[in-house]
Structures are given as C-alpha cells and as structure tokens.
Amino acid sequence: MINPIKSASAELRELLMNALGRMTAEGKIEAALLPTFNIEIPADKSHGDFASNIAMACAKPLKSAPRKIAEMICEAIILDGSSFERVEIAGPGFINFFLSQTWFSEVVNDVIDNGSEYGRTDTGRNKKILVEFVSANPTGPMHIGNARGGAIGDCLSSVLDWAGYSVSREFYVNDAGNQVQKFGKSLDLRYSQICSEKCADLMKNYTSNEEFAQAVYDNSNEFPMPDDVYLGADIIVHAKNFYDIHVDKYMNETEEVRRDALCTYAMPINIQKLEDDLGKYRIKYDTWFRESTLHNSGAVEEVIELLKKSGYTYEEEGALWFKSSEFGDEKDRVLVRANGIPTYFVPDIAYHYNKLCTRGFDTAIDILGADHHGYVPRMKAALQALGIAPERLNVVIMQMVLLMKNGEVYKLSKRSGKAVTLETLLDEIPIDAARFFFNLREANSHFEFDLDLAIEQSSKNPVYYVQYAHARICSILRNFESEGIALSKMSNTALNILTAPEEKELIRFIASLPNTVDSAAKDYDPSKITRYSVELASLFHKFYDKCRIKGAEDELVSARLSLCIAVKTVLKNTLDMLKIECPEKM
C-alpha cells in the first residue's frame, strides 16, 4: 500500500509542526493553542507541489502579520533529508513547498514495483460493505436506468475494493408480492387470448414466437388488455412458449392454479435472463438475494414483532402504522394494511435488517433511481427504531438518463414502442463505451448519453482516447524491445533526469491515484476514476508530444521508457477497476 502524495503531505505536516516547536522553544512565539491549518495541492504548479495556509491560520492567535509568521516558519523549517527541496512565501501568506527531484524518481519506481497493485489503499480496513444495485423486477426486461445503475454499482464496488473494503455485490430479486401477482395476471390474460379461437389463425402465420408476440402486441383492438397489467410483448412470448408446451390444458384449471403455473414457468426464465444480460455487461454478483426467502423464513413477521416491541408502532383504522415521523420522516407509514397484508415496506425493512444484522455487514449501499429518493428517510427511520445506526445505510441516488441520438432525445425503440432496454443499448454501442459513459458523470446529476459519440472511434470519444493512450504506449515499448533495447529497472538517481515540466506533471498525476481512489470511495463516486483516466491519457499524450524518446540520449531514453511503463501500469489499473478493456493494439 503506497500513497506518495499522502506520505509527502504527512511528512510536510511533521516538518511544519517541528518548525513551530522550534520557534516556541526559542521563545520567538508563545506556546499558544495551535490552530488547525491546511496542506493543499495548488491548482497552479507555479505555487509549488504543496501549499499551506499555516501562517494565515496563525495570524490571529499570534497577533502578527501572516507574511511575517511565514518568514519565521521558513527560517525554522529544516528541509534537509526530506522530500522537499525548496519553500517560498507567496500571496497573502501562503507557504509553497516544492518536492525534490528524488521524490519524482521514487514515484516512478514505486509504481513499477507495485504494478497491478498500485493504487490500492487500506483505508477501508477490510470493513464489510454490501453494494446492492440494479435489482430490476424479474417481471420484464431491464431499461436504461438499470444500465446506468449497473455500471455505477459495479464500478463503485470495484473502487471500494481498491480502497481496502471487503465488498459484496448483490442483486435483490423481487420474486414476491404485488408485482408478482401482476405478472401472473398478465401472463394468464395473454395465455387465455392465445387459447382463444381468434389466435388459432394468427398463430399459423408465424413460425417464431417473437414475431407472433409482436403481432398480438400491435393488434390491441383484437387483443385488449386492462391498464393494470404488464403489456410488453415479452409477456406474450412467455405465454406462447408455455402454450407450446401445455397447449390449452391449463384452461381447465382454476385461475389460481393457472397463474401459479405460468409464474413458476416464466419467473426463472426472466431471472436467468437478468443474470445473462448483466453478465454480458460484465457484472457478476456475489449473491442473488430473493425476497421470497424473507417471507418463507418468517423474517417479515419477525421484523414486525421487533418494530412492535420498539414501541414505535400503533394501530389506526385497522392498520398497523410505524411512527417514522419521530425519526424525521415527513409522515408515518403503514406497515400492515387493514386487510392484514404487509406493505412492500416491511419486507424491505426485513431485507435491510438482514444485511446489517443477520449477515453483519458494516455498511450497506443502495443504488437507487431519483424517483425513489423519498423512500430513504423512512428506511433510515425503520433502522433507527430497530437500534441500527442509520449511517450504516448509504443511498446513492442517481438521476435520470437522457439518451441522445442525432442531437435529439432518443426515447423509444422503434420496434416495440417501449423504452430502450439494456439489451438493445448493448446492441447499439460497445460494452466498454456503455460502462465508461455511465461513469463519466457523478450519479446524482442528470446525464445526457450521446449514443453517436459512444460509437465514434476518435479522440472525441473519451473511452477511445484512453484506450488509445494505452495502445500507444504498448506500441512504443514493443518497438524498443524489438530493437533490442533492454527495459531494465533504473535507480532513483538515474531517473533524476526526468525534469521536463510535462514529465513532472505526469509523475505528480500518477502519484495521485491512491488519493483519487480514496476520494472516489469516500464519496461513493466512481466517476472520479473515469475522469482520472481521461486526464492521465491527456497528460501522457502531451508528454509524448513534447518529450521525444527515440533519438534522445541513452539515459534519457531509458528514463522515459520507465515513465511510459509507469503510466501504462496506472492506465491499466484504472481501466481494470472499471472493467473496461485495455487493448495493446487498436
């Protein structure tokens, strides 16, 4: 676990504290309470590699001018043997620090030595964290929102893994409750239509069940459906496949038996399809947690009892209510309806209880669409009532996606007239592009997805731009290797010739990967990694353009090749984190 920026920053803090201590000992300043001060990385490199506002922060307690204090600190500070070679006072009293050339050399070697591990940190201290994402209903295909949620959830999980957490990915399968009833009803209605006289002729015209389904779907006059069911053609396909097996045998059964048989037939197919589609999207879950297990194990009843015991429930108008308003929710919520059936809220509480108590995860993360944001306060309220710290549940809210094509909003797929599915999206654009683009913006911002740009093979397309940088480095290394130039490890002193501004900037940036990983993990924001990779590619191209390798002196050639290897390592690590391909040739 190596973090060059963090180490240097900590070292600098130590140097400053020692300087202040020396000043106090010499009686130059009073041993006043030391104010908090910052060490930051200036945006403008002429302001040094690090800067501190310590002199400004001391101005008040020491009753002295910031610049004067800064001068005293600069006299007292001892840089010999440190990672810093120079200080400077600037502006209203900032003290700017410049890293030594050796520090830069060490970074290059550290990155190469750590290889595929470089960038990992131990910040998470192996705490168990469960990331639940997508959790699409198994009653139909996944939509664009699921596509975004999938990319964000999967990459966030990777980022947390890199930051030292013990991460599990989970899909919550809503295989119980109301929407399953609705699913059964929809299937049954379609099955009944298929078994009717009207359909007999239509069936003869189609050899594929998909085309047949589309025809039935399009002909809503002949085959009307109520509003409160699933209307998609996928339901018709299931019903027809079921019919192909059983013909109209189930029309003699009761409605309940029929619906049950249809559900039992179609649900596993849908769940398998979810798993397959997400697998193609490179998402592999550790667990597929079924809602039905909560019902079957009695966990739902159990959580109702626990809530009753907590004293935060009451009965009114025949229903059981939860006093969520006492925990900041805008109003109380119904747990058990007057008809005795629990609302969806109860199994959800049981599910989160299961995550945090039964299975003992330290933290649970839910990735939810913005349309579910109102749900967060009540879930946190329920956790509190159960004696669970609400901070252990973290919800990442993601805003809606706007698909753009030819400069226009692209809403419906032409074929079905339905919302674009994950499957059709991945037919249109490469998986790399989908995963990358969905992680280009932070979750909680409205996002325009430019489909044209995603398939474009040029530098305008950020994912190509990054992959190209990697392929370019591989090519360079191949060329030198084929010319017999050995790429052996270099000493820090030998790397000290990397002094060009482009080289130092590039090294500074690769040094910041561990910090970026920590920051992305802390904010639950994998887009920081995506943008990091783009900037790294850009800095590499600039370096490559300005600093020629071929034709330079032997020592410089070797040093620059070392830098190339370091950059390649970092590019690969970031793309691996995002599960995006890292081509050696394009």
Next chain:
RNA sequence: GUGCCUGUAGCUCAGCUGGAUAGAGCGACAGACUCCGACUCUGUAGGCCGCAGGUUCGACUCCUGUCAGGCACACCA
C-alpha cells in the same frame, strides 16, 4: 402546496473539508509530422459560477431568501 436534487463558457460537465488570475472536453477560429502510432498535439476567442443579501482576511464552495428545471409526496412497488 411540501420535501429532495440540479442551475458554472455556445454545448456536455469538473471544481476536494472556504484559498492565490474560475478549469477541461466538444463546437468555432488559427496552427504542428519527409521524425517514436496525427485515433495525437499547440494556440486564440468565449464567464456578473441563476439572482439578491449575509457570515470573514478571503465565497463557485457555508447560511438565508428568491427564480428556473427535474423528481417525489398511496393501506402501489
């Protein structure tokens, strides 16, 4: 009506717990290879950081108000 989220360059977006002259990409305009991958790079133009107050040495950042857009406000999930 109430709550949450979002307003930064023509467009899409960064801006870390308040810091120095507000950034990037695209688009526009002007340039750079007989030379390591031009799928690249360089430069120019473009901003009352939605608006108005407040907090302080200092505010895109924090607080209050206000305007605009998105979303949510079920004994649906």
